[in-house]
Amino acid sequence: MISQTLPTKTETAEEPFQESGRWDPKREEYKAFGLPSKLDFDREVMLFRTAIEKACELASEKNATGKLDNPLFWKLRKAFVQGELPGLTDEVNYAFQNFLMRSMFPKSIEATHRKIADFRFPHEWFPATRALQRTIHLHVGPTNSGKTYNALKALEDARSGIYAGPLRLLAHEVYSRFTAKGKKCALVTGEEQRIPEGEDLYFRSCTVEMTPLNHLVDVAVIDEIQMIGDAERGWAWTQAVLGVQAKEVHLCGEERAVELIQSLCRTTGDKIEVHRYQRLSPLQTMDESLKGNWKHLQKGDAVVSFSRVGIHALKKHIEKETGRRVAVVYGSLPPETRAQQAALFNDPNNDYDFLVASDAIGMGLNLEIKRVVFEQTAKRDLSSFRQISTSEIKQIGGRAGRYRTASHAIKSGSSEASDSDAASPGKERQVGLVTALEDDDLAVIQEAFERNPEPLRTAGIQPPPSVIERFSSYFPPNTPFSYILSRLRDIAQVSPRFHMCHAKEMLTVADLIQPFPMSVYDRCVLLNAPVFLREPNGAQVLQAFARCISNMDGGNLLDIQEVNLELLDVDKNKYPRGQADYLRQLETLHKSITLYLWLTYRYSGVFTSQNLAFHVKGLVESKIDDFLDALDMTGESRKAIAARNRKAAKAAKLKKEKFLGDEGSKDAPGHEGVGDWNEEGHEEPLFEDPKELEQATRLEPKSQRDGPSPGG
Structure with a gap:
């Protein structure tokens, strides 16, 4: 059927075929492809139409x-x-x-292109490590x-070392653990860096993409190694x-990573144990679900949701339904608040019977959970909803029956850094x-x-900037950067x-920053920035920051009009476009500030308002937390959202199976972990879909809220 419908769909996706109105705004771009006039452009469009029709x-x-x-x-259908x-x-x-480039380069240059795009030996990109x-x-x-x-x-016993994990909360956990033991330690994430003053030798705890590759250390720990197979972010692992320069490298993760890591070690010559x-x-x-009734919850249950809006809406609804208190835990909570909420849940002598948490509970948080309850098993990705993987389900569900005493949690005042509890003998084995x-x-x-998850077949890679720079040098000026990136991937x-990690938003980013002259x-720096193109004004904010980098000036936060600081003075009850849009605009502002902070660590001479940005970030988070604390949603609304997400995930799966068959699934890399790569700290999003906001913006007066706010 797709072979019959693709021409119709292609007619809908007509951007290259709009002869009138297309040539004028992009004439300089098409001149780079060897089309000096509209007449030449029209001729090539007709030829390309013919090629598409023949393919169909x-x-x-x-x-x-x-x-x-x-x-x-095949490419169009996929x-x-x-x-x-x-x-x-x-x-x-x-x-x-x-199609336009088909005869631009002689065969000798094309051969050079293919040599540059030879990515069969990525271990050679790190000669010092080899x-x-x-x-x-x-x-x-x-x-x-x-x-x-x-x-x-092993890391604690070393003189120097690095911890690299998938989430900011894990990096902060290790940072806090080492600092509490008197060890000098830096915290390094994309948006925050805490470096010990006056120290030359210290440990580093970081998110994995920030792993320093130019420091020789004794020990490096890389957590959740199975994420090396992730379709989008495996390149960071x-x-x-x-690349990490460590005498000992400790990799922690799932059994299915063993064969792949052993294969990589045979290539690098590293010894492996x-x-x-x-x-x-x-x-x-269990044999039975809760049958849609939260009154069937039991003390010690942890309910899993995939967004902060969902978490807070469920907290409020469960408290109303059961008359019991609910603690909340998720990655973007401040560490002190997260520890307080965990202690409330872990304490058997109070009325905080239940926990609502994000899927981050599957990544290192230690909690006294007797039973894990999934609100749903469909999760948002960039384009649609998907069924969470076998690995994700097992990792999240595996947090039930933690081998830990509640009294220890209360005495330590922490929910974290307690793998030693799991390793200690003599404790009662609780069935999860x-x-x-x-x-x-x-x-x-x-x-x-x-069933067991399939063994990992491939590790993700991404071309380093030096390769992209060299490849780009062969193309005429004004050639779209997105085309250069696509071409490099195409011939790789x-x-x-x-496997080459999915480009997805990278190509959109490349097009958005194309008008601004820069190296x-x-x-390449901006390609890896935590952009937020799905949010209102996200593209405009990115372009404003790109303009600053292009000019190497103008990065004072107060001078960037696209960052809507005026929102801080708006009363949510008087916002003209309603509560849902107000919350979404707050999140857009928060992500704008997060991106600004990310850039301050890379262009400190341009983006000069780091202290102000941290202050604004705190104000915005306070407003979001206050909003979330007041959320209210009916149980039927949440069920409708879950049913819609479930339906969308099934439809996406069936569509892929129907049209791509084995080509779409055979040995294909998938999603290997929790969180969202473009969120701050790679943690849970505020919401999964704008429709979730529309159902979750009934607010109640502050006087009616009970218990300590998990956001403050």
Whole structure:
């Protein structure tokens, strides 16, 4: 069917085919592709139309839909299935640009291009590391097996070292742990850096993409190593594993990473030792869900939701339904508040019977959870909703039955840094239970627990800026940077053990910053920035910051009109476009400030208002927390949202299976972890979908709220 409908869809994605009105605004761009006049442009459009029609005819009449026998159709179809019309439009654009470049370069230059795009040996990108003789310790086991304990112990005993984890909360956990023990330690995330003053030798605790690759240390710990196989962010783990200069490298994660890591070590020449761990308490799924009734919750239950709006709405609703108190824990809570909420939940002698948490509970937070309850098993990605993976379900569900005493949590006042508890003998083994609110999601969970995740096939890679710079030098001025990136990926040679991470937003970012003159290196910096293009004004804020980098000036926060600081003076009850839009605008402002702070660490001479930005960030977070604390939503509204998300995830899965078949799933990298890569600290989003806000903006007076606010 797709072979019949693709021409119609292509007609809808007509950007390259709009002869009138298209040439004038992009004439300089098309001159870079060798089209000096509109007449030349129109001629090439007609030829490209013919090529598309032939590709569709070949698919329809001869059923030639494969990558080898009909590559143009295969790419267009895949783009449509994965990204719907926006994805198809982008692919048509790239295909048209590629069509224009078909005779621009002589064969000798094309051969040079392909040599530059030879990414079969990414370990060679780190020659200083290859000169070392490293020992890799791979610690693998299920959740609640104590696998991280020995790795962190080795780090503590070293003179120097690095911890790298997927979330800011984990980096902060290790930072706090080392600081409490009197060890000098830096905290390094994309948006925040705390460096010990006057110290030359100190530990570093960082998010994985910030792993320093030019410091020789004794020990490095890289957490959640299975995320090396992630379709979008696996490159950060591959870069850390191949590039970190440590005598000992401790990798912690799941059993399915073993074969891939062993293969990488055979290539690098590093010695590898595999340490396997068993779960310290039994875990099982339940036979029944809660049947949609929160009154079936039991003391010690943790309910999992995937957004902060969802967490706070559920807290309020569960408290109304049960008459019991609910604590909340999620990654973007301040560490002190997170510890307070965890202590309230862990204390058996108060009335905080339940916990509502994000999926970050699957990443290192230690809580006295008897049963994990999934509100739903569908989660938002960039383009649609998806069914969370077997690995994610097991990791989140595995937090049930934590091998830990509540009294220890209360005495320490912390929910974190307690893998030693898991490793300690002599404690009662509590059976962990896993279930869901609804039967449909319980069936998904039961199926996940009955099978093992597939072994990781590939590690993610991303071309380093030096390669992109060299490749770019062969193209005419004004060639769209997005085309250069797409072309590099298109001709890349990649080993069977690696995959190119999805570009997704990178190409959109490249187009948005195209009008601003800057170096290729600066463009590459912005490609990896925590942008927020789905939010109102997100593209305009990015362009404003790009203008500052282009001019190397104008980065005072108060001078950037696109950053809506005036919102701080607006009363939410008087906001003209309603409560839902007010909260979304607050989140846009928060992300604007987060991006600004990210840039202050990379362009300190341009973005000069770091202290003011931290102050504004605190004010915005206070307003968001106050708003979240007042959220109210009916149970039926939450059920409707979950049902809609479940339906969207099933539809996306069926669409992919129907149109791509084995090509769409065979050995394809997927999602390997929690959180959202573009969120601050890579943690949970404020909301998954704007429709969630529309249902969650009934606010109650502050006087009616009970208990300490989890946001403050």
